[in-house]
Amino acid sequence: MYKIFVVEDDTIIAEEMKKHLGKWGYEVETASDFSDVMTQFAAFSPHLVLMDIILPFYNGHYWCSQIRRISQVPIIFVSSAGDNMNIVMAVNMGGDDFLTKPFDLEVLAAKVQAMLRRTYAFRGQTTVMECHGVILNVTEASLMIGERKLELTKNEFKIMQLLFEHMGQPVSREQIMKKLWDNDFFVDDNTLTVNITRIRKKLEEAGVSDLIQTRKGLGYMIG
Numbered sequence: 272m273y274k275i276f277v278v279e280d281d282t283i284i285a286e287e288m289k290k291h292l293g294k295w296g297y298e299v300e301t302a303s304d305f306s307d308v309m310t311q312f313a314a315f316s317p318h319l320v321l322m323d324i325i326l327p328f329y330n331g332h333y334w335c336s337q338i339r340r341i342s343q344v345p346i347i348f349v350s351s352a353g354d355n356m357n358i359v360m361a362v363n364m365g366g367d368d369f370l371t372k373p374f375d376l377e378v379l380a381a382k383v384q385a386m387l388r389r390t391y392a393f394r395g396q397t398t399v400m401e402c403h404g405v406i407l408n409v410t411e412a413s414l415m416i417g418e419r420k421l422e423l424t425k426n427e428f429k430i431m432q433l434l435f436e437h438m439g440q441p442v443s444r445e446q447i448m449k450k451l452w453d454n455d456f457f458v459d460d461n462t463l464t465v466n467i468t469r470i471r472k473k474l475e476e477a478g479v480s481d482l483i484q485t486r487k488g489l490g491y492m493i494g
Contacts, residue, residue, distance in 0.1 A: 272296060272297065272298050273296075273297050273298070273318045273319065273387055273391075274297070274298045274299075274300070274315060274316065274317040274318050274319075275292055275297050275298070275299045275300075275317055275318065275319050275320070275321060275383065276299075276300055276301075276302070276311070276312055276315055276317035276319070276320045276321070277289060277299060277300070277301045277302065277320075277321045278301075278302045278305075278308055278320065278321065278322045278323060278326065278331065278334060279301065279302070279321065279323045279349070280302075280305055280323065280325075280326050280327055281323075284372075285301045285302075286301070287376065288301075288321065288349075288376070288379065289301055291376040291379070291380060292379075292380060292383065295380055295383075295384070297383070300315050300317070305326050305327040305328050305329075306327070306328045306329075308329075308334045308337075309334070309337055309338070309406075310401060310404070312338060312342075312399075313341075313399050313400065313401030313406050314401055316399055316400065317344060318344065318345075318387060318390075318391065319344060319345050319346075319347065319383060319386060319387060319390075320338065320344060320345070320346045320347070321347050321349050321379075321383075322334065322335055322346050322347070322348050322349065322350075322366070323348075323349060323350050324348060324350040324352045324357055324361070325350065325351070325352060331348060331350065331361070332360055332361065332364045335348075335361065335364040335365050335366055336364045336365060338365070339364070339365035340415065340420070341399055341406055341408050341411075341415050342399055342408065342410075343410070345367045345368075345386045345387070345390045346365060346366050346367055347366070347367060347368040347369070347370060347382060347383070347386060348361045348366045348368070348369045348370070349369075349370045349372065349374065349379070350369075350370075350371065350372060351371070351372040351373075367386060368382055368386060370382060400435040400436075400438075402435060402438055402482065402493050402494055403479075403482060403493075403494075404416065404417070404479075405474070405479060405482055407431055407432065407435050409432060412425070412428040414431065414473075414474075414477075416474075416477040416478065416479055417477075417478075419477050421473050421474075421477060423470075423473075424466075424469075426451060426466050427466055427469065427470050427473075429450055429451055430447055430450075430451075430463075430466055430467065430470065431470065433446065433447055433450050434483065434491060434492070434493045435493065437492075438493055438494040439492070439493075439494035440492060440494075441486040441489035441490045441491065441492040442490045442491055442492065443489065443490035444463055444490050444491075445490075446490065447463060447490070447491070448463055451463075467483065467491065470483065471483055
């Protein structure tokens with residue numbers, strides 16, 4: 272099921288969009304905190320975003336540029352600010368399409384269907400996961416902390432992906448080594464320790480010191 276994230280501060284319009292797209296079988300979530308759209312975006316990991324331009328705190332152009340720093344998920348702007356300047360700016364910020372308010376819900380659904388078909392018929396979905404403000408981009412094998420992007424080695428990425436997938440639960444050293452072994456990397460116990468230490472150092476240099484916790488006798492955990 273495709274997931275759609277609606278960033279629209281008019282609750283009536285947002286609910287109409289959610290209800291109508293839900294009839295087409297989409298899982299739809301609406302933004303609730305317009306001062307921190309990225310946290311909800313990362314937690315929901317949508318396949319498509321419907322973005323208004325005029326929003327509280329920051330406008331849709333800003334949030335589009337923030338999403339583009341971590342994801343290539345398609346973004347359709349839906350706004351009453353449909354003048355040429357706003358349309359051009361929306362495209363320059365990374366938007367994929369523009370729908371001017373007022374709009375017909377059937378036209379919206381058609382645009383969504385076409386965009387999803389074009390985007391995912393030829394490539395896999397972009398996946399991001401978030402924990403305490405740290406965002407793991409599965410597609411790019413990187414971590415985002417605020418404005419900073421941390422590049423990960425293949426082993427480091429596999430470790431972080433496993434920890435994010437089991438957020439809030441300890442993952443044993445054996446589980447981690449098995450994941451790396453299954454991907455054709457031989458990792459002994461000492462090498463795993465070195466990798467964990469290296470990841471922690473990268474996080475600490477970016478201002479995050481306690482994301483990866485050691486659970487004695489159990490392994491490692493985030494969350």
